[in-house]
Amino acid sequence: MFPHPETANSDGLLALGGDLSARRLLLAYRYGIFPWYSEGDPIMWWSPDPRCVLFPDDLKVSKSMRKLLGRSPYRVTIDRDFSGVIQACSANVRKGQDGTWITDEMIDAYENMHRLYYAHSVEVWEGEKLVAGLYGIALGSIFFGESMFTTVSDGSKYGFIKFVHFLREEGFSLIDCQQDTKHLRSLGAITISRSDFLARLKENNRGVDVVRKWQGDLR
Numbered sequence: 001m002f003p004h005p006e007t008a009n010s011d012g013l014l015a016l017g018g019d020l021s022a023r024r025l026l027l028a029y030r031y032g033i034f035p036w037y038s039e040g041d042p043i044m045w046w047s048p049d050p051r052c053v054l055f056p057d058d059l060k061v062s063k064s065m066r067k068l069l070g071r072s073p074y075r076v077t078i079d080r081d082f083s084g085v086i087q088a089c090s091a092n093v094r095k096g097q098d099g100t101w102i103t104d105e106m107i108d109a110y111e112n113m114h115r116l117y118y119a120h121s122v123e124v125w126e127g128e129k130l131v132a133g134l135y136g137i138a139l140g141s142i143f144f145g146e147s148m149f150t151t152v153s154d155g156s157k158y159g160f161i162k163f164v165h166f167l168r169e170e171g172f173s174l175i176d177c178q179q180d181t182k183h184l185r186s187l188g189a190i191t192i193s194r195s196d197f198l199a200r201l202k203e204n205n206r207g208v209d210v211v212r213k214w215q216g217d218l219r
Helices: 022-030 063-071 082-091 104-115 155-169 194-204
Strands: 013-016 044-046 051-054 075-078 119-126 129-139 142-150 174-178 190-192
Touching: 022 104, 022 129, 051 194, 063 155, 075 155, 082 104, 082 119, 082 129, 082 142, 104 119, 104 129, 119 155, 129 155, 142 155, 142 194, 174 194
Parallel strands: 142 174
Antiparallel strands: 013 044, 051 174, 051 190, 075 119, 119 129, 129 142
């Protein structure tokens, strides 16, 4: 069990310890909690306020991205190479970070979630080379984004836009972005209060999870 998310400190830190079993991770996500910690630290569980989210209908596509999408330089797939995506996200060095929060323990946990069809990946290919991607958890009609990477200009945006179109067609109502960044804001993400986010989760938890592998190309 977890403390109530509203008891998190001002930085959003809610609890320490526990494990990354599928049971615990599913419980955490259903209540707006996610793990984020560095190698050597105890598992840290977070519930930030406010929360960065994207409503699929509010996706913003810039003029330059529309041109890129029109040229179709990349192929985008789903659930073709989850391991490759999460490994690439782990190896991606971000500005202001000394290392990665996607530890071997995290990789094992989310690959297990993928085998259970709760975790999904999006892959962006240039020929046969994986050049960008993202992964996260799907519960009900909410997708909880975890991380993305790119090795080419606008690669992660390209894959993300295709994926949002897919989620919209699948009836998803919300994408949890967790962290408020300029990159996500440029795509239409906004912040909502934690209480608003938790209310949406409560409603979502009344629904049914469609637990299946997502396969194919995203057009």
